[in-house]
Amino acid sequence: MTDLQNETAFRPRSRLAVVSILGLLLIAGLLALGTWQVKRLFWKLDLIARVEQRIGAPPVPAPPRSDWPNVSPARDEYRHVALHGRFLNDEETLVYAATELGAGYWVMTPLALHDGTIVLVNRGFVPMERRDPKARQQGRIEDEVKVTGLMRMDEPKGSLLQSNRPREDRWYSRDVGAIAAARGLSPVAPYFVDADASSIPGTLPVGGLTRVVFPNNHLVYALTWYCLAAMTAGMLVIFWRSARKSNSGAA
Structure with a gap:
């Protein structure tokens, strides 16, 4: 060959x-x-x-300050918790939201606890035309209150289309650290709580709108x-x- x-x-x-x-x-x-x-x-x-097991479970006490370093999405996200304290209504923050009720805002209100710590509570949704606290006085709670809801993790990155603008008081994500700094709040838990539906039907904000969807x-x-x-x-x-x-x- x-x-x-x-x-x-x-x-x-x-x-x-x-x-x-x-x-x-x-x-x-x-x-x-x-x-x-x-x-x-x-x-x-x-x-x-x-x-699903966490959401359906009875409320348990929210993690105290001593346990904040251990808070994590794997352990705590959507845990059903209970808090006792007093709302700091004058320090609320409105975060833009698009919900099943339309466009509007989440009302993030600091809750001062008995031990001196603060937890941001997403009290629920208000439509754009009712963003002024004077337009929803009936839902304003001044006395000590028990709040139950789902633990949520900090949202520090803003939305895909908008970044938070603290100096302009424009918020597009529930950034606990930035909101606390803008309002001069301390010490603030590294999580927030989505409140359950209001115990006062027909009032604003409308709670209990948390959507738990996992693709x-x-x-x-x-x-x-x-x-x-x-x-x-x-x-x-x-x-x-x-x-x-x-x-x-x-x-």
């Missing part, structure tokens, strides 16, 4: 090897992505189950990656058969 014949025979074999390696690597990557999505699926289902498309993603892996494997098999026939014909 001449050198030209050897080179001609070598090229198909080298191409077969390269395509085979790349195809197998691609299949392995797609299978890994599918398996990762399956793990994410079980993690998400466990998260949903834990959150769960992991099964669809997993099936997609596995299907792509199967399709790639099928194409690789077809390529191998074609190469085998070509080699047989050449022989």
